[in-house]
Each structure stands twice: as structure tokens, then as C-alpha cells.
Amino acid sequence: MAVASDAATALRPLDPAYVLKEAGAVAAIVFALSISLVGFKTEDVPGGITVVTRFGAVAIVTVIAFFGRLGLILLREGRPFPVLVTALPFALALFALLLWDQLFAPEIGLRRFLPFGDIIVNWLLAIFAAILAGRAAWTFRHEPREQSAEEREKKMDRVVAAPVQRAARLVGPLLLGFAIILPFLPIADRRLLDIGILVMTYIMLGWGLNVVVGLAGLLDLGYVAFYAVGAYSYALLATHFDLGFWICLPFAGIMAAFAGILLGFPVLRLRGDYLAIVTLGFGEMVRIILLNWYDFTNGPDGISGIPRPSFFGLPFVRNPPEGTETFHSFFGLSYSPIDRIIFLYYVILLLALATNAFTLRLRKLPVSRAWEALREDETACRSLGINPRNTKLTAFAIGAMFGGFGGSFFATRQGFISPESFTFIESAIILAIVVLGGMGSQIGVVFAAILLIGLPEFFRELQQFRMLAFGATMVTIMIWRPRGLLAHREPTIHLSDEKTPTGHN
Amino acid sequence: MGYFLQQLINGLTLGMIYGLIAIGYTMVYGIIGMINFAHGEIFMISAFISIITFLVLGLLGMGWVPLALVLILVTTMLLTAVYGWALERVAYRPLRGSPRLAALITAIGMSIFLQNYVQLLQGARIKPLQPVISGGFRFLSESDFSVNLSYLQIFIIVLTICLMLGFTALINRTALGRAQRACEQDLGMAALVGIDVDRTISLTFVMGAALASVAGLMFLLNYGVIDFYIGFLAGIKAFTAAVLGGIGSLPGAMLGGLLIGLIEAFWSAYFTVEYKDVAVFSIMILVLIFRPTGLLGKPDIEKV
Structure with a gap:
């Protein structure tokens, strides 16, 4: 327990205004991106085209962006608990709904509880929530640690x-x-x-x-x-x-x-x-x-x-x-x-x-x-x-x-x-x-x-x-992996008098 | 003579559109040295945003064309600029300092992604729009042919010239323009003297997207049909224009755009329409072989 409380005291205090501002900014950008192409759909009518609106999808995407970003901020600041308790039930519920939909045909009528009209997009959302929950669970076990791109690259090479x-x-x-x-x-x-x-x-x-x-x-x-x-x-x-x-x-x-x-x-x-x-x-x-x-x-x-x-x-x-x-x-x-x-x-x-x-x-x-x-x-x-x-x-x-x-x-x-x-x-x-x-x-x-x-x-x-x-x-x-998935190459020639071939690792 | 003049007018109009897109390529290449392959898709997205805004304004009963055009222009520029910003933030910023090939592949990936994104959301069919600005001047009437300068062409040419004047002032006179020119010369050095490099690069993408969005609106007005695939060819031709003018040089991009537009118009008029793209690409190859720095570009000295 002592370890946990130590870790808790080591956390930086959160500034709610700042957190809300960052999540809000991301939501605003997603809103601006989606309002045009997602919000309106051009459709053919006799003699030309017209637009139909899809504002529901825009609203949902914006809300998801807001909460997704909020979750990522909390993870970054070392507070995985609220993320886990929200994302995990959400992901599970969505998966359950989707499986229900797949198995028992749509006539049961649960489909209207899904956020998007398209099933695939719902699956993507569920997977995203699951990944968020997984990352939260991972942060519980491991200290969040800043890794430079180069470090990560080397680690990936090695692993x-x-x-x-x-x-x-x-x-x-x-x-x-x-x-x-x-x-x-x-x-x-x-x-x-x-x-x-x-x-x-x-x-x-x-x-x-x-x-x-x-x-x-x-x-x-x-x-x-x-x-x-x-x-x-x-x-x-x-x-x-x-x-x-x-x-x-x-x-x-x-x-x-x-x-x-x-x-x-x-x-x-x-x-x-x-x-x-x-x-x-x-x-x-x-x-x-x-x-x-x-x-x-x-x-x-x-x-x-x-x-x-x-x-x-x-x-x-x-x-x-x-x-x-x-x-x-x-x-x-x-x-x-x-x-x-x-x-x-x-x-x-x-x-x-x-x-x-x-x-x-x-x-x-x-x-x-x-x-x-x-x-x-x-x-x-x-x-x-x-x-x-x-x-x-x-x-x-x-x-x-x-x-x-x-x-x-x-x-x-x-x-x-x-x-x-x-x-x-x-x-x-x-x-x-x-x-x-x-x-x-x-x-x-x-x-x-x-x-x-x-x-x-x-x-x-x-x-x-x-x-x-x-x-x-x-x-x-x-x-x-900017150099490709398997870009790592073992040196083909070693100096013959290399001292400790077993020394590293 | 009249026929020649007509092609000159058509070519200049087309060239203005290419030039506006080419500026986006040349600015990005000048600063971070990558071909922003998805820039053509930004142009395509802006054309879609324009047509949607048109239709929405039409549904709202906005009948007065000049005000409608101003509203559409502003909306499209703003919304497309957000796409330009997001593109840089999501796909290119994480790759800064990576091998150049990685950035190019990412850009191609983004281009494929955006094309299919628009196709999914808006459908694959072509989108027609009734002519918004009609009428024009006729002159040099001969027996069976007269030169036609439409109001639309005047609109495109005047708007482009105004934008270019404003943009040149922005680059030469303002703090942002100074920061941008500094980044173009040396990113590391610019960062050392206190320029926010990330912000400057973001704003470069925003400016490039805003200019491309004007081109998208003009394309829509000029041709009256768009689909999700227009960005590819327009993007390549605009890049050709940027290379022709000397990549990294802003007046060069405009000059290159005009030349490409003229070549295309004259080739279609006097030779064959089918091979106009071959003509454009051949000219690009010739320029690169005999004058690799383009018409107005600075020589690029490579050190060992």
C-alpha cells in the first residue's frame, strides 16, 4: 500500500481547466473536420443533386473525440483508474450489443442503441475503447515513462x-x-x-x-x-x-x-x-x-x-x-x-x-x-x-x-x-x-x-x-516504424578482435 | 488569331488554378523538404466542401450570388485549412527527422486514405453543379468564331491576383512570413533564435490548404463537375508546376502553374486532347534534365 500512496503523492496535480481546454480543442477540431463531409451528404435527385444532413454522426464523433482525448490525458498524467472504469464497461457493452446484433439478427431491435448506423464503424469504436482500457490496465502495472522515438525504435529492433x-x-x-x-x-x-x-x-x-x-x-x-x-x-x-x-x-x-x-x-x-x-x-x-x-x-x-x-x-x-x-x-x-x-x-x-x-x-x-x-x-x-x-x-x-x-x-x-x-x-x-x-x-x-x-x-x-x-x-x-517493419540488419562483418562478444545484451 | 487568344485566356484561367495548388507544394517542400503527396486530396476535399456549402446556401434560400460566393469562399478556406492542419499534425509531425522515404510513403498513404474517406462519405458518383456565374464579354467577332471572356474567368483571374498580392505581403511583411522564411533557410537555426518551428510548419500547411481550397472552388465553378478522384491528376500537375518554376520559390510556383495551364490549353487546341497529360509530363522531365532547379529556383549544392 505504501508504494501506491507514494506513487499517488508523486503525481502532478491536475488542472481541470487545462485538461478540459485540451480535450475541448481536440473535440472542436474533430467537429470542424466532420461538419462538412460527415454532416452533409450529397445525393442525386432528378435534375441535379441535393444534400441530406447527418448531424447525429457529427455529434457522436465530437463527443467520442472529447472523451477519448480526456482518457489519453488522464493516462498521460498517470491516472488510469477513471479511464479503466469508463472505457472497459463501454467497450464490453458495445461488444455485447454488436455480438447480439450479429447472432440474433437485427429484428430484436437493439441496433438503435448503437451509436453509428454502420456496423463496421461501431466495431472500430469498440476496438478503440478496448485499446484505451488495455492501455489503462497497462499503466496500472507499469510506471508511465517517456520514451524518445529513438529509444522506442531501438527497443523495437531488439524485441x-x-x-x-x-x-x-x-x-x-x-x-x-x-x-x-x-x-x-x-x-x-x-x-x-x-x-x-x-x-x-x-x-x-x-x-x-x-x-x-x-x-x-x-x-x-x-x-x-x-x-x-x-x-x-x-x-x-x-x-x-x-x-x-x-x-x-x-x-x-x-x-x-x-x-x-x-x-x-x-x-x-x-x-x-x-x-x-x-x-x-x-x-x-x-x-x-x-x-x-x-x-x-x-x-x-x-x-x-x-x-x-x-x-x-x-x-x-x-x-x-x-x-x-x-x-x-x-x-x-x-x-x-x-x-x-x-x-x-x-x-x-x-x-x-x-x-x-x-x-x-x-x-x-x-x-x-x-x-x-x-x-x-x-x-x-x-x-x-x-x-x-x-x-x-x-x-x-x-x-x-x-x-x-x-x-x-x-x-x-x-x-x-x-x-x-x-x-x-x-x-x-x-x-x-x-x-x-x-x-x-x-x-x-x-x-x-x-x-x-x-x-x-x-x-x-x-x-x-x-x-x-x-x-x-x-x-x-x-x-x-519509420524504417519499415523488419528494417533491422545485423552487421555482416565484425572486427575479428572484438573483445566481448557475449558482453552486451 | 481569335482562336489563339481564346486558348490563351483558357490556359491562363487553368494555370491560375494549378498555380494556387502549386504554392502549397512548394512551401512545404521549401521548409521540410518533403513532397506533400496528399495536397491534391486537400484540393479535392475543398471542392467537396464548396459544393456542399453551395447546396446548403441554396436550401437556405440565399439567392444573391456575390454574397453567397464570399460566404462559400470563407467557409471553404476555414474548413479546408483545418484539414491541412490535421494532416500535418497526425501524419507528418511524428515523422519529422525520419528518413525521407518514410515521409513520402506516409503522404501517399494519407492520399489513399483521404480519397477513400471522401468516397465513403459522399459516394463515388460525379457531383454536378449548375453554372453559378454565367455570361461574359464577346469580342474580335469573326464570321464563325468570337473570343469569349466569361465573367467566371474574370472572377478567377482577379481573385487569384488579389490572393497573390495578399499572400506576398504576408510572406514579406509579417512576423509569420519572416518566421517562415527563416525556417526555410535553416530549421535548426530558426529554432535556436526562438522561432516556434512546429507552429510555423503547421501554419504553412494551413496557408497551403487555404490557397488550395480557393483553387478547389474555382475548379468547381469552372468545370461544374467534381468527383473524389480529381485530386490525383490536379495534384501531380500542380507539383509539376512547382518543379517547373523551381521548387521552393513562390513566384516560381505561380509561373509554373501558368505555364502548365498554357501548355495544356494549347496542346489540346492544336494537337490532341488525349495526349495533353503526356505533354505536361514530358515537359516536366525535360525541365528536370536540362534545368533541374526549375526556372526560378536556387541551385542546390550537395556536400559530401
């Missing part, structure tokens, strides 16, 4: 990133093994395999972009352009010259690599953000050209009827033309549409693994050392005799090549491509995967892709919230 990186040697093969047997597991249905294919496409693109962004430090916001070049190369070659997927794949890669060099030449002198914005412009230019060059690309209508890949010449179709062998008849199986999905799954797994192996080997080559040196200091590199032009161009070309491979896989999987699929948002997603995972970290890309692509795909029902959550996740992760 999370380093063990994961060390475990990567184990986790990597485990994940790989899981990926290999996934199609034969009982849980594997068509939907799961589709998500797996999608996630692995992004993993592959992430590894490809990692060469440009992570290793060479060239910020590329137009990566989707190479993806598009690869997809259109395959689609056009296949539909015009009747070539197969495996023959076109290298061509698509080469075309994309050329596009990379083409882009690389003019932007060699640019640095950092300028480079980012020029690559973004390049990506948009490619999309606009694809959209408007109707004779060549079929414009906004896109290219359809792109041939599916075949298993060493054996197609995956139910009723083949007379006299041709198909996959199921050759192996004496009954036809199943999922065969083709499984095959696609293994194709992208193979492509992704090849990308990984290639980039990992690449890191041991002089050119990769030159990329990393160039990333750290271009001027110093130049004086050491590294040719920045060729070095950057190789990075662009190799990164673009993997983008091209990914693109032609995309084309063969979809069977239909149009410029719609190659918007800026794709570039942003791939870049986000690389940066959120921790630049240069191979396993980080995998985690980030699962987090950003796989999870949202599972929550398809929340379709309209998907991109909102995506943007919010990007911001949150960057604020929480």
Missing part, C-alpha cells in the same frame, strides 16, 4: 525485428514448405488459392522493386509501367503470333528491361524526390499511351482472349479440339477446373522463388555492392571510379525485368488486360510493400505482402473500407 530476422532462416523454409503443400491441404479452396496467387505476385514484384529501391536507393513510383509493358508484350505476342507463355516470358522480361533502360537514361541525374515524381510521370505516360493508341493496344477495351499457360503443351480445358491431348486426359485424371488454378499457383511460386534466388545471389556480386555504395553516397562513389550511369541503368533494367515477368504472368492469369489494371495505385501498393517490410529485407516483403494484400482479400465483405484501411495502415506503420 521484434532482430529475432524475426534471425528466425528468418527457420521461418523462410517453413513458409516455403507451407507454400508448396498449400494446394493439397484440405483448407485450400479456389478462393484461398486465388489469394495465394495474388499475394505471391505482389511478393515477386516487391522483390523485383527491392532491387531498385532497396539496394540501389532509386525511388521508383512508376514500377507499374514495367508491369504493364510485360503484360502487353505477352498479350500482343501471344494473340498476334500465336506464341506460348513460356516462349513469351523471356521476351516480356527483355521488353520491360528495355523500358527500364529507356526510363533510366533521362532520369540518371535526378535524385530522391525528383526521381520519384519523374518515374510517376513515366508510369502515367505509359498508361495514357496504352489507353489512346487504339490500333496497337485496343485502347480502353483492352486485350481479351489471352492464351492460358499450358503444362508442357498440355492445355487445361474440358473439351479440347479433336485430336489434341489435355492435361487431365494425359494423366488419366477427371477434369477439374481447379487444376489450372493449382498450376498457376505453382508457376507464380516458381517465378517468385527464381526472383528471390536471383536477387539474393545478386547481392554477392560487385554490381550489387556498387548499388549499395551508390545509395549511400553518389559523389564518393564517383570518385572511387564507379560508373554511376551504368550502375543505375543495370538496377533499373533488372528491376524492370522482374516487373515484366510479373506482368506477363498477370496477363496469362487474367486472360484479359486493359489499362485500368495499371494505375498509379498499383505502383504505390508495390512500393508500400517494399518500404513497409523494411527496405532491402527479403522476408519483410513477404510479411508486408501478406499484411497488405492477403488480409484485405480475406475481408472482401468490407470492400468499401478496404482501401481506407490500406491507406491508414501505411500511415500507421510508417509512424510506428
Whole structure:
């Protein structure tokens, strides 16, 4: 008890006026933010539009902001008790109501007690209250301690990133093994395999972009352009010259690599953000050209009827033309549409693994050392005799090549491509995967892709919230770990006469 | 000749809108050296706030256009400025001193977030608005063509010039402007001599958002339709304008905006409409290659 009273006397006295002022200010700002876009909704009526009001939601949001901020202030000042006794029952009540609503259908009529009309927003509020209560409970046990951003960063490195990186040697093969047997597991249905294919496409693109962004430090916001070049190369070659997927794949890669060099030449002198914005412009230019060059690309209508890949010449179709062998008849199986999905799954797994192996080997080559040196200091590199032009161009070309491979896989999987699929948002997603995972970290890309692509795909029902959550996740992760989730890197070389290797920790 | 003059007028009007957005990019880049990628979304949000205010005033029976316009302008500037402030406070301030890439990713994330936020709250359909200011002058009438200078275009041009004069005075004459210029030269040094750096940066975002909100209102009046996606392209073009004029330079942003507007108008008129964006991006790339500091920018010397 003595300890508790000591702690209580050590607390600063609260100034109610100040506390109310701070919480009130936050509430006022939330009110100003929400009054326009939340308070009024534009609706179509015959002959124009009109507005309907939603002032109830504004009031609720403002009140929540006020009390939420009040709770945070109390936690900051070391007074968790009132927060706990308010937030916990509130969260529990809300969860109970929501579960009731989910389980016993809405006709019981409890829905009108929920603060918001939309169920998802209510869930978010409940989770927020639960987090607040959790933090209050945590503050009970632990002294609130100010941590600088750097301290937190180091702690996270030590607690999370380093063990994961060390475990990567184990986790990597485990994940790989899981990926290999996934199609034969009982849980594997068509939907799961589709998500797996999608996630692995992004993993592959992430590894490809990692060469440009992570290793060479060239910020590329137009990566989707190479993806598009690869997809259109395959689609056009296949539909015009009747070539197969495996023959076109290298061509698509080469075309994309050329596009990379083409882009690389003019932007060699640019640095950092300028480079980012020029690559973004390049990506948009490619999309606009694809959209408007109707004779060549079929414009906004896109290219359809792109041939599916075949298993060493054996197609995956139910009723083949007379006299041709198909996959199921050759192996004496009954036809199943999922065969083709499984095959696609293994194709992208193979492509992704090849990308990984290639980039990992690449890191041991002089050119990769030159990329990393160039990333750290271009001027110093130049004086050491590294040719920045060729070095950057190789990075662009190799990164673009993997983008091209990914693109032609995309084309063969979809069977239909149009410029719609190659918007800026794709570039942003791939870049986000690389940066959120921790630049240069191979396993980080995998985690980030699962987090950003796989999870949202599972929550398809929340379709309209998907991109909102995506943007919010990007911001949150960057604020929480500005160097990426798994950015920590163990030094690869130690001084041989290091005295106490066991001394720290 | 008449056709040329008409495109000149259209291009200048468009350029004024780009210039007002570009100032927000250039100020932020000048002070904290980041591309505020979400600035285009702030512009888009302001267009939505404008249309909502229009409709609300219409429902309230406000019929006199000049007063309505003033009210809308003030409301939109205030409410959008709050968005600009909140954006900086929530997403960018925690990242000060982090790697530049982190700030850029956060900005892109914020941009995606705000786009979908507006789409969720207001719906994905385009929002049309009847012309508010109609009529204009006709001159240089030829047989089948006459140059048309609408009252709306006069309104846009006059308002932009007034705003620019006021804004220049704010930057050059007031304590806030002095603090801002000091922060632009050296953040650490400015903090040492007693400038509240956080506050100055916040106010920079507020000013940028307020100017972008005027652009949003003008865009709404000029085109008559908006949707949640207008911020992306307008934002990129405005950033191009800022780069073209020399990033960090305020007159440069306006000049760049005007040039981009003119290029777009003339390209659409004399070549193909479809490739006007390609023309804008190509010019940006050319400028960056041959004059990386832009037209009015200061050379950026990098030390090892």
C-alpha cells in the first residue's frame, strides 16, 4: 500500500481547466473536420443533386473525440483508474450489443442503441475503447515513462525485428514448405488459392522493386509501367503470333528491361524526390499511351482472349479440339477446373522463388555492392571510379525485368488486360510493400505482402473500407516504424578482435 | 488569331488554378523538404466542401450570388485549412527527422486514405453543379468564331491576383512570413533564435490548404463537375508546376502553374486532347534534365 500512496503523492496535480481546454480543442477540431463531409451528404435527385444532413454522426464523433482525448490525458498524467472504469464497461457493452446484433439478427431491435448506423464503424469504436482500457490496465502495472522515438525504435529492433530476422532462416523454409503443400491441404479452396496467387505476385514484384529501391536507393513510383509493358508484350505476342507463355516470358522480361533502360537514361541525374515524381510521370505516360493508341493496344477495351499457360503443351480445358491431348486426359485424371488454378499457383511460386534466388545471389556480386555504395553516397562513389550511369541503368533494367515477368504472368492469369489494371495505385501498393517490410529485407516483403494484400482479400465483405484501411495502415506503420517493419540488419562483418562478444545484451 | 487568344485566356484561367495548388507544394517542400503527396486530396476535399456549402446556401434560400460566393469562399478556406492542419499534425509531425522515404510513403498513404474517406462519405458518383456565374464579354467577332471572356474567368483571374498580392505581403511583411522564411533557410537555426518551428510548419500547411481550397472552388465553378478522384491528376500537375518554376520559390510556383495551364490549353487546341497529360509530363522531365532547379529556383549544392 505504501508504494501506491507514494506513487499517488508523486503525481502532478491536475488542472481541470487545462485538461478540459485540451480535450475541448481536440473535440472542436474533430467537429470542424466532420461538419462538412460527415454532416452533409450529397445525393442525386432528378435534375441535379441535393444534400441530406447527418448531424447525429457529427455529434457522436465530437463527443467520442472529447472523451477519448480526456482518457489519453488522464493516462498521460498517470491516472488510469477513471479511464479503466469508463472505457472497459463501454467497450464490453458495445461488444455485447454488436455480438447480439450479429447472432440474433437485427429484428430484436437493439441496433438503435448503437451509436453509428454502420456496423463496421461501431466495431472500430469498440476496438478503440478496448485499446484505451488495455492501455489503462497497462499503466496500472507499469510506471508511465517517456520514451524518445529513438529509444522506442531501438527497443523495437531488439524485441521484434532482430529475432524475426534471425528466425528468418527457420521461418523462410517453413513458409516455403507451407507454400508448396498449400494446394493439397484440405483448407485450400479456389478462393484461398486465388489469394495465394495474388499475394505471391505482389511478393515477386516487391522483390523485383527491392532491387531498385532497396539496394540501389532509386525511388521508383512508376514500377507499374514495367508491369504493364510485360503484360502487353505477352498479350500482343501471344494473340498476334500465336506464341506460348513460356516462349513469351523471356521476351516480356527483355521488353520491360528495355523500358527500364529507356526510363533510366533521362532520369540518371535526378535524385530522391525528383526521381520519384519523374518515374510517376513515366508510369502515367505509359498508361495514357496504352489507353489512346487504339490500333496497337485496343485502347480502353483492352486485350481479351489471352492464351492460358499450358503444362508442357498440355492445355487445361474440358473439351479440347479433336485430336489434341489435355492435361487431365494425359494423366488419366477427371477434369477439374481447379487444376489450372493449382498450376498457376505453382508457376507464380516458381517465378517468385527464381526472383528471390536471383536477387539474393545478386547481392554477392560487385554490381550489387556498387548499388549499395551508390545509395549511400553518389559523389564518393564517383570518385572511387564507379560508373554511376551504368550502375543505375543495370538496377533499373533488372528491376524492370522482374516487373515484366510479373506482368506477363498477370496477363496469362487474367486472360484479359486493359489499362485500368495499371494505375498509379498499383505502383504505390508495390512500393508500400517494399518500404513497409523494411527496405532491402527479403522476408519483410513477404510479411508486408501478406499484411497488405492477403488480409484485405480475406475481408472482401468490407470492400468499401478496404482501401481506407490500406491507406491508414501505411500511415500507421510508417509512424510506428519509420524504417519499415523488419528494417533491422545485423552487421555482416565484425572486427575479428572484438573483445566481448557475449558482453552486451 | 481569335482562336489563339481564346486558348490563351483558357490556359491562363487553368494555370491560375494549378498555380494556387502549386504554392502549397512548394512551401512545404521549401521548409521540410518533403513532397506533400496528399495536397491534391486537400484540393479535392475543398471542392467537396464548396459544393456542399453551395447546396446548403441554396436550401437556405440565399439567392444573391456575390454574397453567397464570399460566404462559400470563407467557409471553404476555414474548413479546408483545418484539414491541412490535421494532416500535418497526425501524419507528418511524428515523422519529422525520419528518413525521407518514410515521409513520402506516409503522404501517399494519407492520399489513399483521404480519397477513400471522401468516397465513403459522399459516394463515388460525379457531383454536378449548375453554372453559378454565367455570361461574359464577346469580342474580335469573326464570321464563325468570337473570343469569349466569361465573367467566371474574370472572377478567377482577379481573385487569384488579389490572393497573390495578399499572400506576398504576408510572406514579406509579417512576423509569420519572416518566421517562415527563416525556417526555410535553416530549421535548426530558426529554432535556436526562438522561432516556434512546429507552429510555423503547421501554419504553412494551413496557408497551403487555404490557397488550395480557393483553387478547389474555382475548379468547381469552372468545370461544374467534381468527383473524389480529381485530386490525383490536379495534384501531380500542380507539383509539376512547382518543379517547373523551381521548387521552393513562390513566384516560381505561380509561373509554373501558368505555364502548365498554357501548355495544356494549347496542346489540346492544336494537337490532341488525349495526349495533353503526356505533354505536361514530358515537359516536366525535360525541365528536370536540362534545368533541374526549375526556372526560378536556387541551385542546390550537395556536400559530401
